[in-house]
Every structure is written in C-alpha cells, then in structure tokens.
Amino acid sequence: MIVITGASDGLGLQLARLYQEAGKKVVNISRRPCKYADVNIELSLREGPDIKKAADAVTALDDEIEAIVYCAGVLSVQPLGEIDESEIKRLMSTNVKSQILLTSYLLERIEHDVADIVCVSSTVGTKAYLDQAVYGASKWAVRGFAKNLQEEFRNKANRVISFCPGGFESKIFEKATGKSNQDFTHWMKAEDVARFMKQILDLPKNMEVSEVIVNRKAIK
Numbered sequence: 001m002i003v004i005t006g007a008s009d010g011l012g013l014q015l016a017r018l019y020q021e022a023g024k025k026v027v028n029i030s031r032r033p034c035k036y037a038d039v040n041i042e043l044s045l046r047e048g049p050d051i052k053k054a055a056d057a058v059t060a061l062d063d064e065i066e067a068i069v070y071c072a073g074v075l076s077v078q079p080l081g082e083i084d085e086s087e088i089k090r091l092m093s094t095n096v097k098s099q100i101l102l103t104s105y106l107l108e109r110i111e112h113d114v115a116d117i118v119c120v121s122s123t124v125g126t127k128a129y130l131d132q133a134v135y136g137a138s139k140w141a142v143r144g145f146a147k148n149l150q151e152e153f154r155n156k157a158n159r160v161i162s163f164c165p166g167g168f169e170s171k172i173f174e175k176a177t178g179k180s181n182q183d184f185t186h187w188m189k190a191e192d193v194a195r196f197m198k199q200i201l202d203l204p205k206n207m208e209v210s211e212v213i214v215n216r217k218a219i220k
C-alpha cells in the first residue's frame with residue numbers, strides 16, 4: 001500500500017489517482033477524504049496527539065507499506081514585520097513536524113516493510129521568495145530532514161527522496177491568500193508532477209533519486 005498525507009487535494013490527490021489506477025491500495029491522511037483512497041484517516045496532522053493517532057491507524061493496517069509520501073502542506077504569505085507566532089507554529093507543525101513525527105512513530109514498520117519515503121519540499125527550499133520567510137524556512141527544514149533520513153537509512157534498503165517542485169496548479173495559494181485570481185499560465189499541472197514522482201518511485205529499488213528539483217518553464 002501507498003500512504004499519502006494530504007491526498008484530499010492538489011499533488012497528493014493526483015498521486016492517489018495514479019496509484020489507484022495502478023491497482024495499489026491507497027491510504028490517505030488529511031482532514032478531508034480523498035476520493036481515490038481505499039482508506040481515509042481523517043485527521044489534522046498539526047498536533048502531536050493526532051499525528052500519533054494517524055500513525056497508529058496506519059500501523060493497524062496489515063498491508064506492506066511500499067512508500068510514504070508526505071504531501072500535506074500549507075503555504076503562508078506574510079511580509080517581514082507582519083509575521084506572527086501562530087503562523088510560524090501552523091507552518092512548522094503542518095509542514096515539518098508531521099513528517100518527522102510520522103516517520104519516527106512508524107519507524108519499525110518502515111524498516112520492516114522497507115518503505116520508501118518522499119519528503120515534499122519545494123524549490124523555495126533551495127532559494128527564497130519575498131514575503132515567504134516562514135514557508136521558505138519550513139521547506140528548507142523539510143530538505144534538512146530528508147538529508148538526515150538518508151543518513152539514518154544509509155545501510156538500509158529504504159530510499160528517501162527529497163522532492164522539490166516549482167509552481168504547479170493547485171488551490172494552495174488561494175487557501176493562503178484568499179485570492180482566487182492566481183495566474184497559472186506556464187505553471188505545471190499537479191497531475192504531471194505526480195506522474196514524475198511515481199516514475200521516480202517506480203525505478204528499481206537500487207536507484208534512489210535522493211533529491212530532485214523540478215522547475216517550471218515558460219513555453220513560448
């Protein structure tokens with residue numbers, strides 16, 4: 001089975017669709033359900049006790065975990081000078097803590113099943129954008145966590161992929177800003193990014209794409 005956090009929308013939803021089409025059992029963890037998932041663990045991944053509940057629900061499933069994909073994430077756009085602590089907590093908890101704690105709680109299963117792990121960061125985790133200090137810091141942290149995991153699994157067969165996509169079409173911006181007029185011209189499609197992620201996971205187990213940066217290109 002494939003465990004995906006944040007498969008109710010965006011990239012995770014498209015990945016769930018691809019795995020369902022491929023005949024895999026899909027387990028989603030998010031507040032809202034995913035229509036392509038066989039199992040929906042409907043919880044927020046923000047607070048520790050709920051993250052533990054989600055891990056326990058995954059542990060209770062008998063199927064082998066082939067991969068865990070950490071897609072769940074939130075964006076924040078706040079100019080420096082207007083950043084508040086609650087926003088830092090929201091971003092760091094949802095984007096970073098959930099990946100670390102889920103991995104830690106599920107470690108025994110991850111090792112037993114030789115599950116692969118995909119940590120979804122962003123191209124902003126390799127550079128910076130104005131007004132995205134908190135989001136950027138969370139995505140740099142995700143890359144740092146992925147790097148650390150690669151060290152933890154150095155002598156094991158588990159693959160750890162730090163996945164850093166550029167802008168793709170989704171509602172993450174609308175959710176963060178309340179504006180629905182985002183211009184997606186030249187942005188990637190979530191389904192294309194999901195297909196690429198699956199292609200990486202489908203490679204032979206002795207090939208770990210340790211980090212991948214996918215930039216969007218303008219087409220003339």
Ligand SMILES: NC(=O)c1ccc[n+]([C@@H]2O[C@H](COP(=O)([O-])OP(=O)(O)OC[C@H]3O[C@@H](n4cnc5c(N)ncnc54)[C@H](OP(=O)(O)O)[C@@H]3O)[C@@H](O)[C@H]2O)c1
Pocket residue numbers: 005006007008009010011012029030031032033043044045046070071072073074075094120121122123164165166167168169170171172175190
């Ligand atoms: N879109 C882009 O341009 C872009 C670029 C680079 C990286 N990324 C990253 O790619 C990932 C997916 O982004 P997306 O654009 O597909 O976003 P999206 O469409 O807004 O989907 C976000 C997903 O995260 C889940 N989520 C958010 N808060 C959660 C919480 N507290 N507990 C559990 N699940 C939660 C949402 O589910 P519920 O609301 O149902 O809980 C939803 O399924 C994110 O990590 C994002 O940072 C996106």
